[in-house]
Amino acid sequence: MRRPIGKALATWAVATAVVTLLGPLAGLLWSALVPDVTYVVVQGEPLLADPEGQGPIGIDGRFAVIALVAGLVCGVVAYLFGGRGRDLPLLFALAVGGFAAAFLAWKVGHWVGLSDFERTVRAARDDQTVTGVADLRAKGVLSFWPLLAVLTYGLLEAIVKRLPADDRxxxxxxxxxxxxxxxxxxxxxxxxxxxxxxxx
Structure with missing residues (x-):
């Protein structure tokens, strides 16, 4: 009994680690693709110059697209190379690893250029505009990666099970x-x- 459980845990741990490691790469890609966002410095604090503008919306939108594509790819790869009989460990790995990867993507993308931005804000005078770094306002997009990964895996499993068995x-x-x-x-x-x- 211990051997199947140990094998399932090993599958979950390895798959979770692999998916999680994709997060920093996605974060670097996100930071390279985000549009410029302008902030106004007020009493030493950066405030969005246009909260409803295309810049902040574009930042969230680009993260959402990256997370959706990453989730889709993770779900397909896990299904194709995971092997049957390991569905539950892989599904849990896609869920946990996908959320961890999305969180790391957000943090890594936000950290790129953050020290320079903070230094510029400290040196700026009131009402001066500065260009900000990538950051998320719609935190709900963090769930896109794990959700689409799990849904893709489950959909592929359902499609394959509905195919007629070729017993000829x-x-x-x-x-x-x-x-x-x-x-x-x-x-x-x-x-x-x-x-x-x-x-x-």
């Missing part, structure tokens, strides 16, 4: 009931004669 096997010549098929089919020959019914 090609008969090979030389089997007990058939020799090359056609008129040499021994099973169809009547007893005491050949396939045409002629007596020897």
């Amino acid at each position: 096997r090609k008969r090979r010549s030389g089997e007990a009931d058939e020799v090359a098929g056609g008129e040499l089919d021994l099973e169809s020959a009547p007893a005491g004669g050949d396939v045409d019914g002629r007596q020897p």
Whole structure:
């Protein structure tokens, strides 16, 4: 009993680690793709110059797209290479690892250039505008990665299970009931004669 449990835990741990490690890479990609966002410094604090503008919305939108693509890829790869009989460990790995990866993507993307931004804000005077770094306002997009990964895996599993089972096997010549098929089919020959019914 311990061996299957240990194998399942190992599958979960490895898959979770692999998915989680994708998070920092996604964060670097996100920080490279985000549009510039302008802040206004008021009493030493950076405030969004246009909270409803295309910049902040574009930052959240780009993160959402990256998370959705990453979740889709993780779900497909886990299904194709995970092997059957390990569905539950892989599903849990996609859920836990996907959320951890999304969280790391957010933090890593936000940290890129953060020290320079904070230094600029400290040196800025009131009402001065500065360009900010990537940051999320819609934290709900963090769930996109694990959700789509799990849904993709489950959808693939459901599709494959609905496919008709191919239990037709090609008969090979030389089997007990058939020799090359056609008129040499021994099973169809009547007893005491050949396939045409002629007596020897």
